[in-house]
Amino acid sequence: MSSDVTPTAKPVKTTGLHVGDAGPGVRKVDPILIADGVKRTFGGLTAVDVAHVEVPRGAITALIGPNGAGKTTFFNLLTGFDKPDEGKWEFDGRSLAHVPAYRVARMGLIRTFQLTKALGLLTVMDNMKLGAKSQTGENLFRSVLPFLWRKQEDGIEEKAVELLTRFKLEPKKDDYAASLSGGQRKLLEMARALMSDPTLVMLDEPMAGVNPALTQSLLDHILDLKSQGMTVLFVEHDMHMVRHIADWVIVMAEGQIVAEGDPHTVMQDPAVIDAYLGAHHDADLGIDTEHVEVLKELIDDEQ
Numbered sequence: 470m471s472s473d474v475t476p477t478a479k480p481v482k483t484t485g486l487h488v489g490d491a492g493p494g495v496r497k498v499d500p501i502l503i504a505d506g507v508k509r510t511f512g513g514l515t516a517v518d519v520a521h522v523e524v525p526r527g528a529i530t531a532l533i534g535p536n537g538a539g540k541t542t543f544f545n546l547l548t549g550f551d552k553p554d555e556g557k558w559e560f561d562g563r564s565l566a567h568v569p570a571y572r573v574a575r576m577g578l579i580r581t582f583q584l585t586k587a588l589g590l591l592t593v594m595d596n597m598k599l600g601a602k603s604q605t606g607e608n609l610f611r612s613v614l615p616f617l618w619r620k621q622e623d624g625i626e627e628k629a630v631e632l633l634t635r636f637k638l639e640p641k642k643d644d645y646a647a648s649l650s651g652g653q654r655k656l657l658e659m660a661r662a663l664m665s666d667p668t669l670v671m672l673d674e675p676m677a678g679v680n681p682a683l684t685q686s687l688l689d690h691i692l693d694l695k696s697q698g699m700t701v702l703f704v705e706h707d708m709h710m711v712r713h714i715a716d717w718v719i720v721m722a723e724g725q726i727v728a729e730g731d732p733h734t735v736m737q738d739p740a741v742i743d744a745y746l747g748a749h750h751d752a753d754l755g756i757d758t759e760h761v762e763v764l765k766e767l768i769d770d771e772q
């Protein structure tokens with residue numbers, strides 16, 4: 470566990486994000502994403518059943534919850550990689566229901582995957598180019614405006630180099646993505662996500678499998694996104710990370726939002742402790758013991 474890692478940049482916490490008392494589904498002053506009645510079942514299993522949730526703009530929000538809580542499924546639904554049985558949700562005031570994943574991305578909502586999708590048999594640079602929004606217009610540019618296309622491709626490459634340098638991957642730009650370490654692939658995925666100038670970046674377990682040295686820089690990169698005006702929604706298991714960089718925490722358990730609030734308050738919420746410690750559950754339900762340990766540690770810290 471990389472609990473001894475803290476961000477080098479002092480995070481500037483954003484305050485006053487919500488309207489009224491914090492709690493599941495609380496309204497935000499300036500929501501960038503709003504989901505309403507979003508439900509997804511797999512056979513008899515209800516994986517996601519979110520009554521209402523709003524993600525505050527310009528802040529870092531952590532989505533936490535035990536394994537199997539429905540976090541990844543919820544990410545998939547929000548970004549068009551899966552379809553809900555019912556419900557509606559909007560991004561920046563525009564409905565996203567029935568909008569396919571590539572169009573969601575073009576609208577400025579980019580996500581990364583829990584299991585990294587960097588394409589191993591492409592070079593690092595080609596992975597970056599794939600992240601460029603403009604590639605959707607590739608054919609038109611190539612056939613009709615070859616000059617403009619070349620100019621645009623230069624721009625893309627320049628931007629890719631700039632991002633790779635920022636993520637310390639520039640020396641590896643001609644290597645196959647498959648040759649990168651797990652942590653470097655996470656960095657590549659994040660760098661690639663930034664190729665399209667997103668306004669909302671959703672990261673599914675960005676720190677998982679990343680060694681402590683890289684964890685540090687990933688954390689700083691996430692803080693950077695916020696300082697550049699982006700909104701971040703990330704799933705994370707390490708509660709120390711959550712506490713250090715999140716302005717807001719949303720807790721899911723068994724498909725539902727069970728708590729929301731600022732990190733310090735949420736960690737002391739009985740609903741959260743319940744969700745993690747499984748007070749009403751049987752250990753057979755697959756409560757993630759690592760989670761429980763981390764939370765216990767954190768509660769001790771707070772006292």
Ligand SMILES: Nc1ncnc2c1ncn2[C@@H]1O[C@H](COP(=O)(O)OP(=O)(O)O)[C@@H](O)[C@H]1O
Nearest residue numbers: 511514516534535536537538539540541542543
């Ligand atoms: N494609 C699928 N088919 C069947 N069950 C699924 C599928 N995807 C997820 N689930 C189930 O939905 C629940 C939520 O999973 P997931 O969203 O991956 O949780 P989390 O990311 O919070 O760990 C789990 O019980 C999981 O087994």
Ligand SMILES: [Mg+2]
Nearest residue numbers: 540541542583
């Ligand atoms: Mg998951």
